[in-house]
Amino acid sequence: MFIRMIIKVIARQRTKMLMIALTVALGSSLASAMLNVMLDVGDKVNRELKAYGANITVQPKGALLLSDLYGLDAAAAGVDAYLPASEAAKVKTIFWAYNVVDFTPLLSLQAETPSGREVAVTGAWFSHQQSLPTGEELQSGIDNLRSWWEIEGSWLVDGEDDGVMVGVTLAEELGLEVGDQITLSGLTGATTDDPADSGTADPAPAGTGTTDPASGTTDPAVSGDAGTAGTAATTTSGEATAVSAPTSRTLTVRAIITAGGDEDNQAFVTLACAQAISGKTGLATSIEVSALTTPDNDLARRAAQNPKSLSAKDYETWYCTAYASAICYQIEEAIPGVVAKPVRQVAASEGAILEKTQLLMLFITILSMVGAGLGISNLVSASVMERSAEIGLIKALGASDAAAAWLVLLSILLTGLAGGVLGYLAGLGFAQIIGLGVFGSQIAAAPLVIPLLAVLLVLVLLLGSLPALRSLLRLRPAEVLHGR
C-alpha cells in the first residue's frame, strides 16, 4: 500500500518530481564528473607532465649507489659525494643537447644561524651566463627550473654572492624580511636533515616539469668530511676544486620564497656562495637537468633497464630518440663517474598543484550539491504545500508524524536517487569530455564515486527536505481539513 502510494504520489506530482529529479541530476552530474576527474586526475597529470619533459638528476655514482642500495650517507661512508660544478655544462654536449632546456649544479649544505638554528642551504646558478664547450652562449639556472616560485623581492642574479633567498617559513621563524641581514656558518659533520629532499613537495605547474635536485633518496650533500670530498679535485674540465674548512658569511635577504613545499624552509644562495660557506670550492652535490623528452614506450623501458640488451638497431633507435632514459645514458657518457636518473616520483612536484586542482573540484562538487540542495528545498516545500491536505488527512486517519514524514521523504528520496543515477551517468560523460579535452585521455570511472555520490545525495535530499518536513510536522489535521 505504502509503495503504491509513493508511486502514485510521484506520478501525480510528476512535473514537480521531474524538476526535483532534474535538479538532482544536474547537481550530481557535476559532482560525479568532478569526483571522477578528481580521483583520476593524479594519473592524468603525471602522464601530462611526462609528456612535457623529464627531470633528470645527476649525482656522483658513489653517493647514489650507497644511499640507494644501502641507505648510507655517502660522505659519512667516506665515498665521493661531490662532483665538479663545471661538469654541469657537459649536459649541453650530448646528442640530445638541444632538448636540454635548463640545468644547474646544486650544492646542498647545512649551515647555522648565530642563534644556532640549523638551516638547509642550497647553492645554485641564478641566470648563469656561460660559454658552452660548443662555443654557444647560454644562460641557465634555478630561476628557470623553479619558475613557479612566488617571490617577494627579486631573484638573485649571477655573481650576487652576498645575497640569499629565504623560504617563507624559515623567514617567518627567523623574523627576516627583504633587506635584512643574516649570517650563515657552514657546518661540518653529517647532518640529520637532508636539504636535497626539498623537491619532494614542490608544486610544479604542469608546464614547468622540474623536480628536486637530488631525489630525496640520497643524502650526499652535507658531510663536512673534507678529506673524502677533496678527491673530487680530479676534474675532467680542469677547473680548480678544493676543500677547506666551512666559513661564515653575512648575507642580505633579497627575496622571500613561497614554494609551497619543503623549500619554504630553506635558504638559497649562489653556487659560489654555497661553495664558500661549505668550503667546497668548485664542487656540487648534484646537477639538475630539465629536458624535453619523448614519452616512454616499451623500447624505452627495456633500454632503461639495460641498454646493452638491445639489438644494434633498437639501440640506435633508442639512442636517437629523446627518451628520458636515452638522455640519461648520454649524460652518463658525457660526465664520467655520475649516475643520471629521471626523477620517478613526478607526483611529488605536482602534488601541490594536484591538491589545488582537486580542491577546486571539491569546491565545485560542494557548490553543485549546495545548489541542488537549495533547488530541492524549494521544490519539496512546494510539493508538501500542495500535499498539505493529503498529509493532514493521513494524520487524521491515524498516521504518526514519522509515518507522514516518511511518506513525503521517501517519494523525494526515490525521485532524487533516480535523478542521481541519471546525473551520475551524465557525469561520466562530462568526465570523459573533461578528460579528453583537458588531459587528452579517458577518465576511468572510479567505483568509489558511486557510494560517495549516494551519501552526498541522500544528505542533500534530507537537508533540502528539512524545511518542508518541519512545516509538515507542524501541520495540524484539524486546520487543514476544515478549510481554514
Added chain:
Amino acid sequence: MPSATPTTATPAATPASKPTSQALLQLDAVTKSYGDLDALRDISFAVQPGEWVSIMGPSGSGKTTLMNIIGCMDKPTSGSVLLSGQDISRESPRALTAIRRDHIGLVFQQFHLIAYLSALENVMVAQYYHSLVDEAEALQALERVGLAKRANHLPAQLSGGEQQRVCIARALINRPQLILADEPTGNLDEDNELKVMAILRELHDEGHTLIVVTHDPEVASAAQRTIILEHGHLKEIRNNQP
C-alpha cells in the same frame, strides 16, 4: 438497541447531570478559547454507546471546534473530555493520534479523498495506517455504501455523493466505536443525501455511535438527540421523537 437513554433537556449552564460510567463520551465544562474569543464555553454533555446525536447551530457557533475536540484533533482550553473513561484532554498529541486511529471514524464535509488514489485505495489508506491492508475487506466496505463497481475510479471520476460515500466507507473500515461526521450531507443533493442518511441509519442500527453535525433539521431529526449550539454555548439538547 442501547438507545433508551434518558432524554432530559439539559440547560446550557448546568454540568452533565448523569455522569454514568458507561457513557462512551463525557464532556465536562469544556471551553475552547482562541485569544479573546470563546469558540466553546462551558459545554457539558454525555453520549451513550450506540447513541446517535446530532449537533446543530448557526455558522460560527463552534460545531466544528467541538467535533475537533471530540475527534482528538484538538484540545480544549479547559474542562475534560472522557472517551471510554479516558481523559483525552490531557493526552499527548501522539497518544491522541493513536486514540483517533483506533476508536474514531471521521467523515468530512469536503470528503478529503486522496486525489491520486482510487476509491478502493482511499479506503485502504485508512487500513494501512490503522493496521493491515486487506483489499477484500475494503471492497466490502465500498459494497456497503453501494460503490463496489466504482472501486477503481479516482475521486475526480466520482460524483459528490459517491465521494461522500467513499469517505464513509473509509470512516468505518476500522470498526471505530465512534463515528464523527461534520456536515456529511452539506454538499449533496437530495438524492445523495438520502443515500448517505440511509447508510448512517444502517450504521446506527448496527450499534455504532454517531455524532453528526448538520445544518439540516431533517438530517438532525434522524438522530435521537440534537445538541444545539449558539455562540459557543450549549443552547439546548432536544430529544427527537422517533
